[in-house]
Amino acid sequence: GAVVSQHPSWVICKSGTSVKIECRSLDFQATTMFWYRQFPKQSLMLMATSNEGSKATYEQGVEKDKFLINHASLTLSTLTVTSAHPEDSSFYICSARERQGITTYGYTFGSGTRLTVV
C-alpha cells in the first residue's frame, strides 16, 4: 500500500536553531500534503496544507514565516521550523493524499517527528 516516509523520527535541537522535517511518498505521487502538530495528550491540529508547486495554505494562528513548508515535487514535502523555541517542542506528522483518487483509506500518514527544543 501507499507509504509516506517521515524523517527524522526524533530530533533535539538548541533554541534558536532551525530543524527540517521531510516527508516522502514512496510509491505514489502526493499532490497534496497536510502537516499536523500534536502537543502531549492532545489531538492532531492541522497546521497547513501544501500542494505541489504552490505556496502552502496555513491555518489560523500558524506563523508561515516560522513554519516553512516546501512541496517542490510530487514525492517530497518538507517542514522547516525556523528559530525554534521550547514552545515549538511537539510531535509533527504529515499526511498525503494520492493523486489518482483516494487510496483504500484516502490518507497516508508519516510516522511522525518528535521535536524537542532545549
Next chain:
Amino acid sequence: SQQGEEDPQALSIQEGENATMNCSYKTSINNLQWYRQNSGRGLVHLILIRSNEREKHSGRLRVTLDTSKKSSSLLITASRAADTASYFCATGENSGNTPLVFGKGTRLSVIA
C-alpha cells in the same frame, strides 16, 4: 479546527471488558475514520465507514455511524492490555485538498 468532542476523554477498563468510545462531528462528511495512537507514536488506521453505511466490523472492532445525529461509536470487544492507546475519529471528504479533521480523542487504558 476540530470537528467536535470525543466521549469519554479517558476510559479505564479491565482486560476482557468491552470499550465503547463515541465521536461527534459538526459538518457533513463523506466518510469517518478511526485511528489508534500509542503513546508518542504515529497513527494506525483502524477502520473507515462511509456516510452511506451504518455499521462496519473488523475483527474485534465495531463502528457505527449515525449521520442524522452526526455521531459515531467505536466498540472494542474483549479488550486486551495491548489495546491501551489513544483513539481518534477523523472525518474526511472526497475532494483532494481537504484534510482529515480529528476529534479530541479518547485515552483508553486496559488493565491486565
